[in-house]
Amino acid sequence: MVSWVKVALLSLGLGICASNFAVADTPPTQYNMSKFEGPASGHANADLHGNTLPPIGYVDFCARGEQECQFSGGKSGPLVLNTDLWNLITGVNAVVNNTVQPLSTPDQYGVVQYWNYPVTAGDCNSYTLLKKRYLAELGIKPEMLLLTVVLTETGEGHLVLTIPTDKGDYILDNRRAEILRWDETGYIFLKRQSQATAKQWISLQKSTTPLMVSTRARSFLPDFLNLNGRRSVK
Numbered sequence: 648m649v650s651w652v653k654v655a656l657l658s659l660g661l662g663i664c665a666s667n668f669a670v671a672d673t674p675p676t677q678y679n680m681s682k683f684e685g686p687a688s689g690h691a692n693a694d695l696h697g698n699t700l701p702p703i704g705y706v707d708f709c710a711r712g713e714q715e716c717q718f719s720g721g722k723s724g725p726l727v728l729n730t731d732l733w734n735l736i737t738g739v740n741a742v743v744n745n746t747v748q749p750l751s752t753p754d755q756y757g758v759v760q761y762w763n764y765p766v767t768a769g770d771c772n773s774y775t776l777l778k779k780r781y782l783a784e785l786g787i788k789p790e791m792l793l794l795t796v797v798l799t800e801t802g803e804g805h806l807v808l809t810i811p812t813d814k815g816d817y818i819l820d821n822r823r824a825e826i827l828r829w830d831e832t833g834y835i836f837l838k839r840q841s842q843a844t845a846k847q848w849i850s851l852q853k854s855t856t857p858l859m860v861s862t863r864a865r866s867f868l869p870d871f872l873n874l875n876g877r878r879s880v881k
Contacts, residue, residue, distance in 0.1 A: 664771030683798065687830065693816050693836055699849065704772060722842060726812045764776050790843070793839045797837060
């Protein structure tokens, strides 16, 4: 029998992270955005299009026995959002974005892909994993905190955290301070974790064919400094 790990290693990978500013040694990998469907304007929640395979970096992360990979039996309904919960989410997002320093995986670990929690620095995967850990420890169920693969405005691979709520799918992102609804980000959404179980991922495109996503890390810092912080709950 082919194991979950072996199957997923044949699937897409999200290497590092993207941003619109900074210099890389080589140009980032970019994809033809016209081949993908973006969020419909005013469509508060993403459409789910069936099972797909997880990113390679996530498979390796889970193979190390991380607790993040263990949840199952999750709810399918959205998180009911109120002011206190919104303040908790925006507070954690701000703390992580302000304390973790941007650093690419090759610079930090000497390899192309390695997902891990940051100590003082990391890439988009590190920011996203840490936000999920903090919010889960503060009482939000992990099936309401979904790792999500996107393409940025310039077609670069990136990882964000989706929180599906009764007011829409909100995105926590290390490229900007503001938390936006998914249809306001300018991103193409490719896939995210299933709410049923951590190791199952769901396609956010009508096609569930695995896509190899390879990116080149660049600093998000100018994006962050040029964007304002929080927004009120709609």
